[in-house]
Amino acid sequence: MGILCVILSNFFAIYVPVFVRQGLDDAYFNSQLFGYSQSSILYKIIMFNALGFGIAIVLASVLKGVFMFFMRQTLVVASREIEYDQKNELFLKYEKLGEDFYRENYTGDLMSRITEDISNVRMYIGPAIMYFANVLFSFIMIITQMIMVNKHLAFWVIVPLPILSISIYYVSQKINLGNKKIQEQLSVITTHAQETFSGIRILKSFGAEKYFSKDFNDQGVEFQNRNLKLALVNSLFFPLMMLLVGLSTIIVLYVGGREVEKGIFTPGNLAEFVIYLNMLIWPVASLGWTTALVQKASASQKRINDFLNREEIDLQVNDNDLSFLNQIELIQVSHRYIDKNENALTDISLKISKGEIIGITGKTGSGKSTLLQLLTKQIQVQTGQITIDNQKISNLPLNAYRKMIAYVPQDVFLFSDTIEANIAFGVSEYSLEQLDEIIRITCLDKDIALFEHGKNTILGERGVSLSGGQKQRVSLARALMKNSDILILDDCLSAVDAETESRIIYNLKEVFKNKTVIITSHRVSPLQHANVINILEKGRIVESGNHEFLISFGGYYQWLYENQTS
Ligand SMILES: Nc1ncnc2c1ncn2[C@@H]1O[C@H](COP(=O)(O)OP(=O)(O)O)[C@@H](O)[C@H]1O
Numbered sequence: 001m002g003i004l005c006v007i008l009s010n011f012f013a014i015y016v017p018v019f020v021r022q023g024l025d026d027a028y029f030n031s032q033l034f035g036y037s038q039s040s041i042l043y044k045i046i047m048f049n050a051l052g053f054g055i056a057i058v059l060a061s062v063l064k065g066v067f068m069f070f071m072r073q074t075l076v077v078a079s080r081e082i083e084y085d086q087k088n089e090l091f092l093k094y095e096k097l098g099e100d101f102y103r104e105n106y107t108g109d110l111m112s113r114i115t116e117d118i119s120n121v122r123m124y125i126g127p128a129i130m131y132f133a134n135v136l137f138s139f140i141m142i143i144t145q146m147i148m149v150n151k152h153l154a155f156w157v158i159v160p161l162p163i164l165s166i167s168i169y170y171v172s173q174k175i176n177l178g179n180k181k182i183q184e185q186l187s188v189i190t191t192h193a194q195e196t197f198s199g200i201r202i203l204k205s206f207g208a209e210k211y212f213s214k215d216f217n218d219q220g221v222e223f224q225n226r227n228l229k230l231a232l233v234n235s236l237f238f239p240l241m242m243l244l245v246g247l248s249t250i251i252v253l254y255v256g257g258r259e260v261e262k263g264i265f266t267p268g269n270l271a272e273f274v275i276y277l278n279m280l281i282w283p284v285a286s287l288g289w290t291t292a293l294v295q296k297a298s299a300s301q302k303r304i305n306d307f308l309n310r311e312e313i314d315l316q317v318n319d320n321d322l323s324f325l326n327q328i329e330l331i332q333v334s335h336r337y338i339d340k341n342e343n344a345l346t347d348i349s350l351k352i353s354k355g356e357i358i359g360i361t362g363k364t365g366s367g368k369s370t371l372l373q374l375l376t377k378q379i380q381v382q383t384g385q386i387t388i389d390n391q392k393i394s395n396l397p398l399n400a401y402r403k404m405i406a407y408v409p410q411d412v413f414l415f416s417d418t419i420e421a422n423i424a425f426g427v428s429e430y431s432l433e434q435l436d437e438i439i440r441i442t443c444l445d446k447d448i449a450l451f452e453h454g455k456n457t458i459l460g461e462r463g464v465s466l467s468g469g470q471k472q473r474v475s476l477a478r479a480l481m482k483n484s485d486i487l488i489l490d491d492c493l494s495a496v497d498a499e500t501e502s503r504i505i506y507n508l509k510e511v512f513k514n515k516t517v518i519i520t521s522h523r524v525s526p527l528q529h530a531n532v533i534n535i536l537e538k539g540r541i542v543e544s545g546n547h548e549f550l551i552s553f554g555g556y557y558q559w560l561y562e563n564q565t566s
């Protein structure tokens, strides 16, 4: 439909110069016929005919305009819809990609592909195709028309056009390169600013303002330089184009003028050709520009495809709920991160029965978090097996599996939303009693009471308005709200003061009663009620047993206990 509109719009546009020619020729021939002595009759005829041609020109222009409108309405609208689809497709893809992907790629890159690259592709689907179709049809139509009217003059109009087109292509290339460099510098500046402001407290406490300002300033100067370079190219672009256009016009006027003199050609013809020339200029100019757009879009689509073709972590989707009945078993599980030459976990075998509380402790870097990430299927099992009720977890649908588990990660992440929304994140239905109960369990009630808006207090970006311990407790509350069979807690009370911690642990006993819990900690207090405590060292289980057994065992746990109780 869009391309049909392009054709129709060009079809009517062609009539404008034709009517101009006819109108001028009409006046010219009539004045020769009647002579200037009969000026009153002559004026009447000319006036009358001129009015007719004038109306015809207006009509042709209006029709051209109408179809141009529909051309944009179809092609540009279609490109916007494709852009919308592509954004959603990529966003959904992002959600399905695993840890590895996010470790390899920067957030900035993910963002630029979903915004800038997709917008480049849209520029191709919309404007580039539109202008290209326009060039193609206006060329075919105008050139046919010119050749029909006057072959010789047509030649002189066409000759300079390739030069114009090629030079515009080269200048566009330069402009694009300049734009790319500006974009790159802009992303450096954005990243710098973003890091500065998210780390503003550290920056201030270290008195590093001057250093950061200087850095920012240097990057700003570079940005400015690149912009000025581009401005130079840009300001050469238009004069150059106008020069070439002016030269073509002069050639047409000169060659055509001589033919009018000789009587081969009418003045109306000359006017018609000047208009054709002007009609050809924009399409030809846009040819260089559209070529550059196509190249840009092609590079962008490649970048988008890079991500779209990535393997998704889990394709199985299952709406049936799973339930945990009996036992989770780790059989000889080992794990090594891609860029490491040492295992993060080696030969871990563990049995976790329903209803048990399993504690895990060990020094930093001993593999606690890795173990929990394997259990939650955030990272894939490489060697060995993890089964739940004798089924390999790798065969279970991810969404159903994750529904069964509530997980509190070591690194807290809060959304810039209300406290309530952060706690009830991912739970569609809950009662207020439920929420208050969980707030009480995590000892958040006193903290919330101090906020002016209570539970409806909006947490700042990344929850800056909360203390470290408060954030951890919100994160814990979020997991408890999910009310899953299995609870996995990764060092989730490390920033909570000892007194609050012991109150929470006391409260949690009630919650833990009908759940299976796996908890890691550096402190003895959250672990001592566990059925079994495992001590990890360099990725291996070196001690295992309950609290009473381990404090007399003489190993790391005993040392930890004595250190923390003395
Ligand atoms: N995403 C990762 N990529 C590479 N190595 C990692 C990654 N996460 C953890 N490690 C490494 O694995 C080991 C165990 O880390 P982790 O499981 O976080 O220990 P813990 O939770 O006991 O402090 C450490 O040596 C750590 O450097």
Ligand SMILES: [Mg+2]
Pocket: 368, 369, 370, 410, 490, 491
């Ligand atoms: Mg950890």
